[in-house]
Amino acid sequence: MDLEPEEVEKIAHLARIAVAADELDALNTELSGILGLVERMAELDTSDIVPMAHPLDMPQRLRPDVVTEENHRDAYQAVAPATANGLYLVPRVIE
Amino acid sequence: MMSDLHLKSIAELSAGLQAGDFSSVELTQHFLDRIERFDGELNALVTLTKDQALAQAEAADARIRSGNAGPLTGIPILHKDIFCTEGVKTSCGSRMLDNFISPYDATVVTRLKDAGVVMLGKTNMDEFAMGSSNETSFYGPVKNPWDTERVPGGSSGGSAAGVAARLGVAATGTDTGGSIRQPAALCGITGLKPTYGRVSRYGMIAFASSLDQAGPMTRSAEDAAYLLAAMAGFDERDSTSVDRPVDDYVGQLNQPLEGLRVGIVKEFFGEGLNAGMSASMQTAVDELKKLGVETVEVSLPHSHYSVPAYYVVAPAECSSNLSRFDGVRFGHRCDDPQDLEDLYKRSRGEGFGAEVKRRIMIGTYALSAGYYDAYYLKAQQVRQVIAGDFRKAFESVDVLLGPASPETAFRIGEKSDDPVSMYLSDIYTIAVNLAGLPAMSLPAPLVDGLPAGLQLIGNYFEEGRLLALAHQLQQITDWHQQTPSGY
Numbered sequence: 001m002d003l004e005p006e007e008v009e010k011i012a013h014l015a016r017i018a019v020a021a022d023e024l025d026a027l028n029t030e031l032s033g034i035l036g037l038v039e040r041m042a043e044l045d046t047s048d049i050v051p052m053a054h055p056l057d058m059p060q061r062l063r064p065d066v067v068t069e070e071n072h073r074d075a076y077q078a079v080a081p082a083t084a085n086g087l088y089l090v091p092r093v094i095e
Numbered sequence: 096m097m098s099d100l101h102l103k104s105i106a107e108l109s110a111g112l113q114a115g116d117f118s119s120v121e122l123t124q125h126f127l128d129r130i131e132r133f134d135g136e137l138n139a140l141v142t143l144t145k146d147q148a149l150a151q152a153e154a155a156d157a158r159i160r161s162g163n164a165g166p167l168t169g170i171p172i173l174h175k176d177i178f179c180t181e182g183v184k185t186s187c188g189s190r191m192l193d194n195f196i197s198p199y200d201a202t203v204v205t206r207l208k209d210a211g212v213v214m215l216g217k218t219n220m221d222e223f224a225m226g227s228s229n230e231t232s233f234y235g236p237v238k239n240p241w242d243t244e245r246v247p248g249g250s251s252g253g254s255a256a257g258v259a260a261r262l263g264v265a266a267t268g269t270d271t272g273g274s275i276r277q278p279a280a281l282c283g284i285t286g287l288k289p290t291y292g293r294v295s296r297y298g299m300i301a302f303a304s305s306l307d308q309a310g311p312m313t314r315s316a317e318d319a320a321y322l323l324a325a326m327a328g329f330d331e332r333d334s335t336s337v338d339r340p341v342d343d344y345v346g347q348l349n350q351p352l353e354g355l356r357v358g359i360v361k362e363f364f365g366e367g368l369n370a371g372m373s374a375s376m377q378t379a380v381d382e383l384k385k386l387g388v389e390t391v392e393v394s395l396p397h398s399h400y401s402v403p404a405y406y407v408v409a410p411a412e413c414s415s416n417l418s419r420f421d422g423v424r425f426g427h428r429c430d431d432p433q434d435l436e437d438l439y440k441r442s443r444g445e446g447f448g449a450e451v452k453r454r455i456m457i458g459t460y461a462l463s464a465g466y467y468d469a470y471y472l473k474a475q476q477v478r479q480v481i482a483g484d485f486r487k488a489f490e491s492v493d494v495l496l497g498p499a500s501p502e503t504a505f506r507i508g509e510k511s512d513d514p515v516s517m518y519l520s521d522i523y524t525i526a527v528n529l530a531g532l533p534a535m536s537l538p539a540p541l542v543d544g545l546p547a548g549l550q551l552i553g554n555y556f557e558e559g560r561l562l563a564l565a566h567q568l569q570q571i572t573d574w575h576q577q578t579p580s581g582y
Contacts, residue, residue: 008456015414015459016421016436017452018444027453033515034457038470040403041477051475052482054335055291055305055531056555061334075198081428088423091434 101261119169123152139257142217168211173263176217179298188220188232191446201298210325218253227520240579245504248278255282265313273524276536280499280548291531292337295330303412316565320344342559356492358393363497371542379539395484401526407474414458482530499536499548538574
């Protein structure tokens with residue numbers, strides 16, 4: 001199937017990825033090619049099949065509700081692009 | 096004798112270290128010298144950790160002298176650059192993480208450190224493990240040591256090329272759709288993807304969390320057994336880690352195999368398989384029969400749906416996992432963002448390469464409102480059908496067999512412009528990940544001078560049996576000792 005040009009722009013927006021206008025056509029061709037491959041699944045009747053949730057059919061493990069992590073804030077913020085007073089800095093979001 | 100240390104097995108090296116024939120510092124320096132000599136051309140490593148390696152080797156020598164060394168103490172290996180390594184750049188092959196110095200170690204790294212291994216460096220890989228040729232790396236393609244105009248496979252291409260060229264005794268890799276087995280096949284080494292949940296994913300940068308598994312890439316099944324024994328085991332930091340004892344992989348290598356039933360997967364020998372590859376597999380099957388195993392033909396009738404299902408499940412999970420790369424907490428941040436949305440979009444647009452962006456967008460589309468049932472839900476149903484094929488096959492056989500890759504190493508650039516043709520490189524490996532099964536690739540006879548990989552697939556948690564079968568085959572054949580000339 002082929003995507004509409006505006007669909008490619010919408011997907012890029014949802015994925016929060018900047019795509020230059022002159023890249024959209026090539027990207028559309030590539031994404032449509034991949035979707036064409038994927039759509040071969042439609043041949044298979046899966047109406048009575050339970051979707052696989054986990055390869056080993058395992059339930060999610062639970063643990064006691066106690067604090068186990070130590071504070072690593074300084075170590076983790078050492079690799080952040082911009083921090084101040086223990087906070088991550090981003091462009092202003094509230095005027 | 097010191098000049099051929101790179102040709103020795105882990106067991107031989109360990110015995111030599113214990114006996115004092117050579118030290119870990121000498122062994123480590125031997126591999127550092129080889130990296131310096133050969134890696135300029137191969138590009139298998141993105142980071143060389145020379146000083147740390149020599150310090151770890153000194154510590155290993157002290158541990159050996161003190162009498163509490165294990166079989167891996169002092170053995171120099173390479174880590175795929177997907178594993179977080181404290182204080183060392185962990186790039187995942189991406190511009191996004193080119194500036195990322197990990198603040199902690201992955202569990203796989205910690206376990207191997209505890210066993211006393213020496214880390215020589217971090218290996219090149221397809222960006223975020225998305226690729227089958229190592230061409231999507233921000234750091235440029237890795238060359239296959241068998242023919243430097245060809246790809247090593249991917250995504251663990253640097254690990255495979257590094258082991259094939261003997262730049263390290265062994266390497267770690269990860270396999271989401273074939274990323275250990277396909278490069279192992281194309282580079283002529285042994286690679287094992289364990290059962291989903293057998294090896295901790297903690298600190299292993301996530302691509303598709305329901306498929307990702309770490310495993311060893313080595314010169315032999317015996318070496319793989321030593322590595323897997325150290326890597327495997329329960330980890331409370333990975334919520335899908337399986338709490339189940341680890342088998343004695345090394346101790347089980349010589350388990351009796353007479354009467355073992357090996358199923359030849361019919362669909363893996365159909366059209367699309369190169370004729371030379373088919374002959375190579377047949378020779379391997381003939382040798383296997385000498386071990387007293389029985390072979391029968393089996394069918395995985397829905398295996399041709401595995402690539403389509405995978406290219407929904409993996410991108411969907413990747414679009415979610417890679418949303419963490421936002422230019423805020425770590426990784427690449429664009430210059431002078433105008434607002435928060437601009438920060439996200441340009442940081443991600445600049446930080447990710449083309450293949451990663453494609454997969455994130457396919458996943459985003461598949462998960463978006465109105466498309467979930469047609470794509471993600473459908474793919475999880477197809478996945479159940481594919482797992483059912485394996486369940487049925489394992490009712491009548493113990494191990495499944497086929498090629499790991501439809502062809503030998505292709506030329507650099509040959510498939511890089513056509514994503515769909517690249518995706519079909521993993522046609523024989525992907526079903527295993529969808530079902531969560533263990534599988535390995537081991538060297539079969541060369542095809543036109545290039546390596547071919549024999550794939551063995553086991554039932555859940557039967558890594559020990561796969562390793563035993565591979566090991567015993569390697570005792571009566573020498574395909575795993577084939578080395579690329581010049582290295």
